[in-house]
Amino acid sequence: MPDARVHLIDSTLRDGEQAPGVVFSRGEKLEIAAALAAAGIRELEAGTPAIDEEERADLQAIVHLGLDCRVTAWCRATAQDLQQAASCGFDSVHISFPVSPILWAAFGKEEPWLWRSVPEIIGLARARFRYVSVGAQDASRADAALLDRFVVAAQDAGACRVRMADTVGIWNPHQAWRCFRRLRALAGSRLSLEFHGHNDLGMATANTVSAVEGGADAVSVTVNGLGERAGNAPLEEVAMALRHTLGRESGLDTSRLSTLCELVANRAGRGIHRGKPIVGADVFRHESGIHTAALLKDPAAYQPFASEETGRSPEPFTIGKHSGSAGVRSLLAAGGIRVPASLCPQILSAVRRRARAQKGAVSPHDLAVIAREALRV
Numbered sequence: 258m259p260d261a262r263v264h265l266i267d268s269t270l271r272d273g274e275q276a277p278g279v280v281f282s283r284g285e286k287l288e289i290a291a292a293l294a295a296a297g298i299r300e301l302e303a304g305t306p307a308i309d310e311e312e313r314a315d316l317q318a319i320v321h322l323g324l325d326c327r328v329t330a331w332c333r334a335t336a337q338d339l340q341q342a343a344s345c346g347f348d349s350v351h352i353s354f355p356v357s358p359i360l361w362a363a364f365g366k367e368e369p370w371l372w373r374s375v376p377e378i379i380g381l382a383r384a385r386f387r388y389v390s391v392g393a394q395d396a397s398r399a400d401a402a403l404l405d406r407f408v409v410a411a412q413d414a415g416a417c418r419v420r421m422a423d424t425v426g427i428w429n430p431h432q433a434w435r436c437f438r439r440l441r442a443l444a445g446s447r448l449s450l451e452f453h454g455h456n457d458l459g460m461a462t463a464n465t466v467s468a469v470e471g472g473a474d475a476v477s478v479t480v481n482g483l484g485e486r487a488g489n490a491p492l493e494e495v496a497m498a499l500r501h502t503l504g505r506e507s508g509l510d511t512s513r514l515s516t517l518c519e520l521v522a523n524r525a526g527r528g529i530h531r532g533k534p535i536v537g538a539d540v541f542r543h544e545s546g547i548h549t550a551a552l553l554k555d556p557a558a559y560q561p562f563a564s565e566e567t568g569r570s571p572e573p574f575t576i577g578k579h580s581g582s583a584g585v586r587s588l589l590a591a592g593g594i595r596v597p598a599s600l601c602p603q604i605l606s607a608v609r610r611r612a613r614a615q616k617g618a619v620s621p622h623d624l625a626v627i628a629r630e631a632l633r634v
Contacts, residue, residue, distance in 0.1 A: 263499055264475035265507045266451065267293050267492060268302040269521060270319070271331050273483035276525070283315045285524045287322060292520055293480075294324040296513040298492075302351060302477070305331045306341035313345050320346040327388065334378045339385060349388035351420070352378055356407060357395035368403075372410065379414035392420035392453065397428045401439070408440055408448070418449035418475060423464060426457030426487065430467035441472025451475035454490045456482055461490035462534075466498050469505060480521040481529060481536070493518055493535040493567070501562060515568040541572045544618070546581020549574045553583055576619045578612040580605065589628050592621060600631045607631070 269289060274281055281289065290301055303319045304312060320328055329349040332338035342350050354371060355364055361371075375391070382389045391411045396404055404421065411419045421436060428436075433452065440450055452468035454461040454477070465476050482491035493514045499505040518536040522529045531539040541564040543549050551558035556571070564571050573591070574584040582601040585608065589596055596604065607627045611619050619627075 261505075263469055263473075263505050263507045264299055264449070264451075265492065265496065265509060266300040266302055266329070266475060266477045267298045267479065268331075268453075268477050268489065269293070269479045269483055269492075271302045271304045272477070272485065272489055273479040273521070273525070274304070275485050276483050276488065276527070277485075279483065279525045279527070281524055283318055286315055287318060289480075289521060289524060290319050290322060290324060290328075292513075292517050294322075294326045295510075296517055297507075297509045298326055299508060300327040300329060300349075302329050302331055306345050306347075307333065307338045313341060316345040316347070329388070329390065334374050336378070336381055339378070339382055343385050348386055349390070350382055350386045351390040351392060352382060353392040353394045353422075354378075354407070355395060356393040356403060357398040359398060360395045371407070375407070375410045376414040379411065379416050383415045388417050389415065390418040390420060390449075390451070391416045392422055392451075394422050395424040396421040396436075397423040397425070397432070401436070404436070404440070405443055408444055408450075412444060412448050416448075418451055419444070420451040420453050420475075420477070421468075421473075422453040422477075423455055423461075424453075426455035426461060428454070428464050429458075429460060430463045433464040434467040434471035437468045437471030437473045449475050451477065453477035455484065456487040456489060456491075459487070461488070462494040462498055465490040465495050466502060469499060470503060481518050481525075481527070481533070483521060483525055483527065491535075497535050497562070497567070511566055512568040535567055541569060542575050543572075543584075544575040544577045545579045546584060549584030549587070550581055553587055573621075576608060576621070576624050577617070578609050580608060585624070588621065588624065592625055594625055594628050594632075596628055596632060600628075603631050604628055 270286055304316050306313050306316055327349050329351050330342035330347040332342055332350055332352050334352050334354050393407050408419050450473050452465055452473045454464045478492040478495050479489040480492050482488035496507050496509045515536050531537050548559045574588055604627055608619050
């Protein structure tokens with residue numbers, strides 16, 4: 258494995274843009290690529306040259322940015338795709354080989370094609386590109402023995418990295434761990450092994466972390482999990498989960514995550530759900546009286562990490578139906594209104610009536626009005 262850090266390969270501009278209805282302009286692609294590189298991403302999977310001439314012009318523009326990271330083209334296992342990638346100025350390429358019977362049938366291929374193509378296409382790629390990554394597309398529906406043979410064949414042909422893709426998101430964390438545990442033992446330490454996970458069953462982040470625990474040293478991600486169907490493993494979730502569950506770093510400046518995720522959400526026209534892990538608007542907001550009372554004593558009481566770690570400022574408490582005295586008094590004091598503990602039951606009763614009536618939080622202004630009315634009585 259190259260080093261102790263997990264190598265993040267961001268595919269927002271390739272797999273992310275394949276989300277239904279998402280189209281990035283050239284300017285937006287350059288903006289996102291630059292933001293990802295500034296955040297410390299070590300590799301960008303920038304797109305698919307085979308799409309058309311305009312796409313190739315976009316990719317040339319990204320390559321010409323001269324970013325401080327590897328920039329990789331995604332190709333099918335054809336000589337034409339490799340030629341188109343070379344014409345864009347790439348020095349790194351990823352080549353995808355379908356490895357499951359269901360995809361062979363869909364593409365009009367059979368297994369003998371795979372074993373002929375692996376050495377042939379990798380050989381062509383090595384002659385043109387400095388870095389050659391190959392992928393087992395739909396690995397999660399392929400036979401384990403076939404995956405073992407694929408890794409050995411790719412390594413023998415000179416591939417720098419081999420990707421296992423859970424293309425339709427059907428693995429669970431134990432399956433991902435077991436696969437990479439086996440492949441790492443087979444490949445040894447010299448070959449880079451990558452996991453690429455989709456989120457169809459909601460397990461992309463967990464599968465990615467488990468793949469790393471099993472032996473993967475590289476993982477594919479997209480900002481906000483943007484991608485086909487239910488999306489991909491989200492960059493922000495994977496980076497934070499690796500840090501906080503495995504103690505593994507990726508070189509990513511996580512203080513840039515909130516800004517980066519907002520940028521991609523805006524350019525994709527897809528808002529971030531309020532409860533979205535890591536970057537949702539509500540993930541550092543608290544209303545519960547039990548929580549707020551504890552948080553006033555220790556911010557770690559009900560938060561797994563500080564908001565500043567992802568580039569967010571600490572959030573004021575939300576006041577609503579579930580609020581308690583400590584949170585209410587704290588928020589009022591921050592606004593210059595001090596109330597005795599004896600008035601809290603009256604204020605909380607009024608807050609709960611207001612919250613139920615409007616089916617939502619009580620604004621700081623309305624809370625101040627309620628408190629002043631209580632103080633006048």
